[in-house]
Amino acid sequence: MIDFLNAFVALSNFVLIPAISYGAQLALGALGVTLIYGILRFSNFAHGDTMAFGAMCTILVTWLFQSWGISFGPLPTALLAMPFGILATMGLVLFTDRYVYKFYREQKAKPVILVIVSLGVMFILNGLVRFIIGPNDQRFSDGERFIISVREFKALSGLKEGLAFKTTQGITIVTAVIVVIALFWFLNRTRTGKSMRAYSDNEDLALLSGINPERVVMVTWLIVAALATIAGTLYGLDKSFKPFIFLQLLLPVFAAAIVGGLGSPLGAIAGGFTIAFSEVMITYAWKKVATYVVPESWAPDTLVQLLSTDYKFAVSFVILIIVLLFRPTGLFAGKSV
Amino acid sequence: MSDSVRNTMYFAGVALLIIITGFVQSWNTALFILNFGLISAIMALGVNLQWGFAGLFNVGIMGFVALGGLATVLVSMPATPGAWQAGGASVIGALVLGAATVVAAVILMTKMKASKLRSFSVFGVLVVGFFVYRGLFDPAVGLIEEIDPAATGYLGGLGLPVLLAWPAGGLLAAAVAWLIGKTALGLRSDYLAIATLGISEIIIAVMKNEDWLGRGVKNVVGLPRPAPYEVDLQSNAAFIERANGLGFDAVTASTLWVKLIYAGLFTVVLVILFVMAQRALHSPWGRMMRAIRDNEFAAEAMGKNVTARHLQIFVLGSAVCGVAGAMMTTLDGQLTPGTYQPLRFTFLIWVMVIVGGSGNNLGSVLGGFLIWWLWVMVEPMGSVLMNFVTYGMADGYWLKDHLLESVAHMRLLTMGLVLLLVLRFSPRGLIPEK
Numbered sequence: 135m136i137d138f139l140n141a142f143v144a145l146s147n148f149v150l151i152p153a154i155s156y157g158a159q160l161a162l163g164a165l166g167v168t169l170i171y172g173i174l175r176f177s178n179f180a181h182g183d184t185m186a187f188g189a190m191c192t193i194l195v196t197w198l199f200q201s202w203g204i205s206f207g208p209l210p211t212a213l214l215a216m217p218f219g220i221l222a223t224m225g226l227v228l229f230t231d232r233y234v235y236k237f238y239r240e241q242k243a244k245p246v247i248l249v250i251v252s253l254g255v256m257f258i259l260n261g262l263v264r265f266i267i268g269p270n271d272q273r274f275s276d277g278e279r280f281i282i283s284v285r286e287f288k289a290l291s292g293l294k295e296g297l298a299f300k301t302t303q304g305i306t307i308v309t310a311v312i313v314v315i316a317l318f319w320f321l322n323r324t325r326t327g328k329s330m331r332a333y334s335d336n337e338d339l340a341l342l343s344g345i346n347p348e349r350v351v352m353v354t355w356l357i358v359a360a361l362a363t364i365a366g367t368l369y370g371l372d373k374s375f376k377p378f379i380f381l382q383l384l385l386p387v388f389a390a391a392i393v394g395g396l397g398s399p400l401g402a403i404a405g406g407f408t409i410a411f412s413e414v415m416i417t418y419a420w421k422k423v424a425t426y427v428v429p430e431s432w433a434p435d436t437l438v439q440l441l442s443t444d445y446k447f448a449v450s451f452v453i454l455i456i457v458l459l460f461r462p463t464g465l466f467a468g469k470s471v
Numbered sequence: 472m473s474d475s476v477r478n479t480m481y482f483a484g485v486a487l488l489i490i491i492t493g494f495v496q497s498w499n500t501a502l503f504i505l506n507f508g509l510i511s512a513i514m515a516l517g518v519n520l521q522w523g524f525a526g527l528f529n530v531g532i533m534g535f536v537a538l539g540g541l542a543t544v545l546v547s548m549p550a551t552p553g554a555w556q557a558g559g560a561s562v563i564g565a566l567v568l569g570a571a572t573v574v575a576a577v578i579l580m581t582k583m584k585a586s587k588l589r590s591f592s593v594f595g596v597l598v599v600g601f602f603v604y605r606g607l608f609d610p611a612v613g614l615i616e617e618i619d620p621a622a623t624g625y626l627g628g629l630g631l632p633v634l635l636a637w638p639a640g641g642l643l644a645a646a647v648a649w650l651i652g653k654t655a656l657g658l659r660s661d662y663l664a665i666a667t668l669g670i671s672e673i674i675i676a677v678m679k680n681e682d683w684l685g686r687g688v689k690n691v692v693g694l695p696r697p698a699p700y701e702v703d704l705q706s707n708a709a710f711i712e713r714a715n716g717l718g719f720d721a722v723t724a725s726t727l728w729v730k731l732i733y734a735g736l737f738t739v740v741l742v743i744l745f746v747m748a749q750r751a752l753h754s755p756w757g758r759m760m761r762a763i764r765d766n767e768f769a770a771e772a773m774g775k776n777v778t779a780r781h782l783q784i785f786v787l788g789s790a791v792c793g794v795a796g797a798m799m800t801t802l803d804g805q806l807t808p809g810t811y812q813p814l815r816f817t818f819l820i821w822v823m824v825i826v827g828g829s830g831n832n833l834g835s836v837l838g839g840f841l842i843w844w845l846w847v848m849v850e851p852m853g854s855v856l857m858n859f860v861t862y863g864m865a866d867g868y869w870l871k872d873h874l875l876e877s878v879a880h881m882r883l884l885t886m887g888l889v890l891l892l893v894l895r896f897s898p899r900g901l902i903p904e905k
Contacts, residue, residue, distance in 0.1 A: 177661040234891060246528055246660050250825065251894055253818055257887025260814065264880035381813065385672060388665045396661075440601075444680045451669035458658055458666070 141426035158310035161406025162365035164390035172397035176248035183259035188363025192219030395464025512839030517791030523830035533816035534671030539640030539796025548628035558611030565608035572600025644793025828900025
């Protein structure tokens with residue numbers, strides 16, 4: 135029995151908790167991608183760098199606060215700075231929409247042209263972030279490091295396996311839950327949210343019933359900016375902030391959005407967790423868990439790792455391909471324009 | 472002004488830019504820009520085949536370029552003594568077995584009727600195949616990587632002349648492109664984009680981690696060259712005499728001469744590929760491609776097999792990128808998987824094609840040279856600009872230091888700006904499609 139408990143603790147420590155927090159970050163990113171796709175009808179390649187920009191603004195404000203001696207007690211100061219980061223990112227996306235995307239929207243350009251335009255925006259944002267904060271690793275988390283550390287857990291439970299629960303992981307999960315509840319409340323209960331869904335479902339019908347498209351687009355960008363900043367900051371807090379990481383995050387984020395079904399917010403969340411869990415589980419070395427569960431004589435002498443961690447991209451990619459081949463509209467039947 | 476006059480002026484302008492660089496900076500820089508410009512032009516030709524001719528949105532160019540580089544190692548490096556005996560056969564066997572597993576699963580999937588039995592058998596084949604594959608593969612790889620890991624630790628290549636690697640790079644890229652195209656083409660354009668983005672990351676991941684194949688991040692250095700070595704030239708009495716006769720010292724002359732030989736080789740390849748692309752564009756096949764691009768449904772109604780044609784041109788375009796990748800690795804003289812960045816090898820090529828004029832081969836070549844020149848020159852130009860901006864600031868002021876340091880990141884900003892401006896004000900590019 136104790137062995138099973140130990141196995142479960144090891145599993146939680148190395149698989150469940152990391153996968154849940156990573157999944158929450160991916161889901162927040164994928165929500166942004168999927169909203170843009172649903173309303174503006176193109177895949178926004180600049181989304182990864184929007185996340186980087188939002189995180190960068192948050193970091194700058196965090197440093198300012200830290201230099202003023204403001205802190206958030208046991209929680210990271212970055213949480214206090216996040217609203218300012220969100221505001222700056224909102225300004226940025228409204229600016230790019232007004233001066234870049236709007237022109238093509240009015241021309242009714244093909245989606246693929248908008249994708250190429252978003253490549254240009256991606257270049258500029260990427261350059262801007264590196265220009266302002268530099269290409270290096272930035273650490274900005276402060277406050278308590280652990281909600282519960284390995285040693286505390288061992289002392290508390292008397293088990294051989296330890297369990298570490300980082301503050302950033304806890305914050306990620308709590309924030310993601312709050313944000314998702316707020317978003318769904320907004321989409322399903324408010325007038326603006328309903329008009330957004332109507333516009334996403336059927337543009338012509340929505341226009342006929344007097345919905346102002348520019349307003350819908352603006353609100354979408356504002357929400358996306360907030361989601362991107364939160365996702366970027368949480369990812370930066372949990373791992374570390376490095377501008378080019380966000381370009382690499384683009385693939386799992388897109389995979390999550392497509393696996394869930396592009397245009398479907400619920401799908402984006404499901405997709406985020408699907409991708410995160412598969413990535414972590416397939417690249418985790420199961421030896422430790424296996425030695426507890428199976429009889430001693432069966433204990434594996436290899437790591438029992440299906441794929442090395444360097445291939446985590448391959449995991450999201452393979453899931454993406456499987457879903458595309460068997461369910462082209464994704465798990466939650468998104469759009470297939 | 473007729474088209475040909477305008478085009479000549481564009482190319483003369485780019486040539487002038489490179490020559491000015493030669494006078495202002497150094498001729499070595501100018502020839503460096505020329506050589507990479509030639510390679511970039513070839514990559515742009517490949518992307519133009521896919522995007523300009525057929526409207527396929529491929530953002531996995533980096534992967535095909537890297538495959539070309541891998542081909543250079545596999546073709547031209549000498550085989551590592553003992554590596555093949557140690558584990559070569561098992562590795563090949565394991566790979567064949569892995570491929571056979573996938574094929575068997577696909578056959579089961581298509582031949583059996585949809586049922587629980589089918590799901591179980593497909594799953595069973597995959598799981599058993601995977602473990603047998605790993606069981607055969609892992610020990611063999613361990614044996615290979617044990618052989619003198621500081622210098623080799625990989626299978627090595629075939630030891631053939633390095634020029635053969637260029638077509639081989641094309642073939643390798645084409646083979647992988649066929650696999651990707653088989654699965655991802657026929658999906659929507661956005662999905663193809665994501666799929667190609669993913670596959671290019673995977674190719675780089677494989678090259679970084681499979682040490683037995685190309686030494687991974689330990690890099691393969693000292694690839695054979697199609698040109699003489701500078702050191703040999705500098706000790707060659709006849710060469711020194713000729714160099715002195717032209718008013719150069721031997722060191723400068725040898726570096727310039729080697730770069731010129733490369734430039735000559737690259738020009739030959741570019742001309743061959745350009746003529747072929749031009750012939751293809753104006754053939755019935757090229758017209759069919761553009762018809763498919765402009766209206767898939769109409770072309771399909773006329774009896775054209777859209778998916779097969781898409782697959783064909785996807786493979787062709789990727790092969791061209793593979794050739795360019797092999798040429799680039801040959802020029803570098805080393806394979807460094809860590810240096811492949813999507814911004815530099817995928818998205819920059821896209822800027823070249825769009826700025827030059829998508830659908831026009833000449834435009835792609837022009838875009839290749841022009842954007843490459845800009846990519847290299849933004850940094851020195853940016854530092855001049857920043858020195859001017861920070862002129863009035865006191866030394867040691869943090870903003871001044873920061874601005875001067877950040878010049879290196881002006882490139883991406885400039886490229887993005889160029890792309891957006893061209894898309895907005897001249898969406899058909901410098902040399903539009905006729």
